[in-house]
Amino acid sequence: MQFKFILRSMARNKVYAGINILGLGLGIAAVLLIFQVVRYELGYNKNFSRYDRIVRVVTQSQSSEGESWNPCVPIPAMFAIPDAVPELTQVARMREFWPSISVPGAEDGTPPKKFLRKDPSVAFFTEPSFFEIFDLEWLAGDPKTALRDEGSVVIIRSEAERFFGSWQAAMNETLVLDNVARVTVRGVVEDLPPDCDLPINMLASWPTYIAQQALYYYDDNWGSCNSSNQVFGLLADASQLGAAERSLAKVGEKQYAENSSTGKADKTHRLQPMSDLHFSDKLNNSAFRTITKGRLKVLSFIALLILGMACFNFINLSTAMASQRAKEIGVRKTLGVGRGQLLRQFLGETAVVSVLSVALGVAVARLCLPLLKHISDVPVEAPFLSLPQTWAFLVFVTIAVTLLAGFYPAVVLAGFEPAGALKNSVGAVRGGHRAWVRQSLVVLQFSIAIAFIVGTIITLSQLHFIRTKDLGFDQNLIYTFYYNNDSLSVAKLNTLKNRLLQAPEVEAVSYNTDPPSSGNSWMSNFAFPSNAEDADFALQIKYADTDYPKTFGLRMAAGKWYDPSDTMKQAVVNEAFLRKMGVEKPEDAIGEDLKLGGRAGIIITGVVQDFHAFSVHQPIAPLMISTQRDYYYNAAVKVNPGDMAAAARAIESAFDEVYPEQVFEGHWYDETIARFYEDENRFANACKGFGVLAIFIACIGLFGLSSHAAARRAKEIGIRKVLGAGTAGITALLARDFIKLVLVAFVLAAPAGWYFMNRWLQDFAYRIDIQWWVFVVAGAVALVGATLVVALQTVRAALADPVESLRSE
Amino acid sequence: MLSIKNIERFYKTGPLTTWVLRDINLKVSEGEFVTIMGPSGSGKSTLLNILGMLDQPDAGEYLFFDEPVHRFNEKRRSELHKHYIGFVFQAYHLIDELTVYENIETPLLYRGIKSAERKAMIADVLDRFNMVAKKDLFPAQLSGGQQQLVGVARAIIGKPKLLLADEPTGNLHSSQGETIMELFAQLHREGMTIIQVTHNEKNAQYGTRLIQLEDGFVRDDAGVARLNV
């Protein structure tokens, strides 16, 4: 019965019902998508049943530059931990590596099969205790023995299928890692889910690591802390975290003090709970992706804002239309209906709208699911509507929207005095006494929308700034790839270089540890000049051959590049180094020497102009570039403009010719650099998407309000026309009220937008200044949108035949 | 002052054509006080709207001070209307959101009359209609008769040549209606041309000429034998 009335009333007010359902539906879709992101991120690593008790041992370092965190643990410390920390019932030593993998060819001459690494994936050298900490699903093999011996590996099901056709066929088969280490498959485990920060594709036994010391930089030294050497442990009880950390603090205390220049330990080990692994802003993980809880909170807040905006539309339209219902309410009241009953009736009406909106929202969210990749890491295949959490959330949203959107209008409507309601004089004087609530909500909506636009423009400008900034080196037309730096391969490097230079497309080839800007960093303590005390900060180092400056277009500030050498004899430093060391003229540094670690007498032959060795988030730091041929594993090929695909093919075929057994994987360097700013891209995309949505929701709300105002004021418009008002005058009269609100919104949103975006920009060491025109554009977009929407309604009203609207029945 | 020739007005609803006015011919001279009477639906309001340039005939000619109104575009029509014609409605049609003072002021605003002059004109009219005390009230706070007084004041504030009134007393008590009619009589004496529509025989007596409409035709057009008042 009730339901019939509600549907009938909606049919009568199709436009308003449509606006409500469309606005709420889109709002709910946005909320659902954000829910999916937040739920997905919060679910990380929960596949491990001992999630609450798993910890990672990490290193906290103190220096004059401040504290820094690293997931590294020196290998001797790894061995000390089990005895020193009884609170950890299990401890697993781990070493990350990213091997190229091939299946060796047979005796009969079948060629080896090479496999490209899938991204993201990581391999670990580890020990059997790993399986006591992380529960994996075993398909074949025995967790107790599979990683006991040298040359044993356990692989995941999908890799087994890729290498051998089926996982059943994989057991006891041979694989070659990085062209050198022959290993045997001793176990197959089920794949790990995508929402896991240990995207393991292979586990190899610890003895294999020791056997391949040179290949994998096994350094059994208290002074060496490599972020790939990690320790995970299992607490007997999650509450023992503090106690375990206290025990852990003693590990290495003495050795770190001995190694430090101040004589006091500059490092201590701490524990990072598994529940922090995905959310830390200090420590990276093996998936190379973290997201802070703060970011998730911002996303949730955005969801709340969008949903709020949609609810405001509902509130505004229902209270604006209240006068139309005043009569119905008056009659009902004289018939003796109670306030409570009326409240329930109106909330019931809202509930119907909510349910329809949620249905629309679910449909839109499903359609938009693939768009999530532009703002997050959530894979399209991640379960969504199949999850009970999603449905529970939908029920929650339905109830929340019903109350949020319906409660205030219901109170307003139910509160009408019957006498006044019957005379229909509600709001007759000066536009009604509730108008300020509506106006505030419209102002709030447009403030949010304008703030989003400001955010979009500023993020896009900063991204543009980054993209077009002179980084101090060339990033275009450079193709990079890794090669294995075992001695056999290194011996053929010259052949490769000559072979590459024969290709007409190739201009220069450089072997190095890293391109000028990369996520990697090699740091070392140093002294300048050699006989001075060690400086109290670490120097950043890159190793590269003499073709490096030519390949990357580096510019010299003074002196010249160093001479060819296989080992570290000469070096160039950057301008930041001179500034930090107080050398005023670059020429003064030429011929000076410095000491790196224990190695003294490295001669400075030149000063390279500053370039960005990291993303523009970080200031340019003191840097040294020198030679060390054994360390290189990265090749960079500068090609001439033209057919880039052909150039890439030529490079690959040269590589295949020289290294038939190695896996080739090349990347264009500018694309690699663009990936540094994936996060910013996503932020800009989110701003864009939610900004458009916010503007849209605000505008359809305004559309409803202005069309209602035009209808309500049809008589007045008719009178004014009869009295001589022109179309323009009437349009202005109606539009003015709404445009005013947008202007107020602008005044509120501009400083708020400035404040938040200014804070966002602080994260960049190199950033744009916020220009005044950003606000003008944002305001103009909102104003034009609002004006168009309002004009649509008001022009129609202004053009209406006054005789029609004034005809008295 | 005005003359209409062979005016036709009809509405098409689907295949049906409803004739509202058929072959109306009419001449009104300055200073006349014309009353239009006729049964409901006979086309009185339609005729008045056409005369007031709020509506257009489907055929026929309309000369206003020898100007061919039927050839004008909407803009020129509304200019003419704005400057020469005042309109009084049965339902008053005051703007609820404006005070008495502001309601009367509105047509002057649209004519672009300066503020000082406006003030003087409104003060005059308020004075004349005995409404000075009520100038800050809103329409909802007035009786029907008072609202219609404001309606008349608003119609004549711009000193129109022609005053059109569509059943101006239709919603009023007879005593309130009389006040309005007395006012019309006085305006007429002062030289204003008035055309009114009414159902009330007594009101018709105020006029100098009576036109009877029936089914869209003029049935009768004659001078009014004045009652002895």
Ligand SMILES: Nc1ncnc2c1ncn2[C@@H]1O[C@H](COP(=O)(O)OP(=O)(O)O)[C@@H](O)[C@H]1O
């Ligand atoms: N927009 C319209 N569409 C169709 N018929 C209309 C319209 N306006 C008026 N009419 C018809 O025209 C006739 C005359 O109306 P009107 O001039 O208002 O009569 P009166 O004022 O004499 O009562 C009526 O029958 C009415 O139904």
Ligand SMILES: [Mg+2]
């Ligand atoms: Mg009529």
